[in-house]
Amino acid sequence: MTQDTVLLERDGPVAILRLNLPERLNPLALPLQQRLREVLAALASDASVHALVLTGAGKAFCVGADLSGMQPPGDGRSLGEWTHDTMVSLSNRLVEDLRGLPVPVVAAVNGPCAGAGVGLALAADIVLAARSAYFFLSFMPRLGIVPDLGSTWFLERFVGRPRAVAMSLLGERIGGEQAAQWGLVWACVDDDQLLAQALVTAHRLAALPAHAALEIRQVYDRAAQQDLSAQLQLEAERQRALIERPSFREGVRAFLEKREPRFRP
Known part of the structure; x- marks a missing residue:
């Protein structure tokens, strides 16, 4: 595989990252996964990047695992063992990389988003879907396996267990408009406006405080794991720390001066 599997562009403080196997609808081939992790690591340490847009080249966002590349490794491990090891060491790390990125992430789902691609998209902070896009959990109906790359974690929280289970068992395609109605994505927009709207959103996010x-992410992740009393305590603890930061003082000044805050990167 000689082509650049991931394309990186810049629009001022916003990085635009495209999965780039368009002729195959951007499957998560191993070279693409490896390159994606490298690019995300570089972005995480680049102070000039304040937001990221993740999308797919061509007509698709990502159709999930590269099934054509799934073969027994020939080192004594079964295909199941190899898949487990690859997920733990590589694929699952992609989701953790996105969730740990110190800048906001916008996923612009520009077409089919299937299989593991669903988990990749939902790992973003804000998801926008083109009107022609759809989400498709092909795992159990087509392959007899469970959804992965965090799909089960995200879906139960975003759309509730009844819809998450039905999507997983029935394998019905959930279009962009329906995904927005369900709360699976932030908004559904016309195809020709998707990237422009994603960039507008990303630039708004880029103007937020650096933290x-x-x-x-962390405060909402904790909210899903603990009771109200514990969450109230967490909120108080975070306010104690964050109110000491310059961004809070700037926000108060902007409010009193009736202007938009100007946060330092």
Whole structure:
């Protein structure tokens, strides 16, 4: 595989990252996964990047695992063992990389989003879907396996257990408009406006305090794991720390001066 499997562009403080196997609808081939992790690591340490847009080249976002590349490794491990090891060491790390990125992530789902591609998209902070896009959990209906790359974690929280289970068992395609109605994505937009709207959203996010993405992810992740009393305590603890930061003082000044805050990166 000689082509660049991941394309990276810049629009000021916003990085645009495209999965780039368009002739195959952007499957998660191993070279693509490896390159994607490298690019995400570089972005995480680049102070000039304040937001990221993740999308797919061509007509699809991502159709999930590269089934044509799944073969027994020839080292004594079964295909199941090899798959487990690859997920633990590589594929699952992609989701953790996105969730740990210190800047907000916008997923622009520009077409089919299937299999493991669903987990990849939902790992973003904000998901926009083109009107022609759809989400498809092919795992159990087509292959007899469970959804992965965090799909089960995200879906139960975003759309509730009844819809998550039905999507997993029935394998019906959930179009962009339906996904927005369910709360699976933030918004559904016309195909020709998807990237433009994703960039508008990303630039708004880029203007937030530098700690915004990590703080918001972490506080909502904790909310799903603990009771109200514990969450109230967590909120108080985070306010104690964050109110000491320059961003809070700037926000108060902007409010009193009736202007938009200007946060330092």
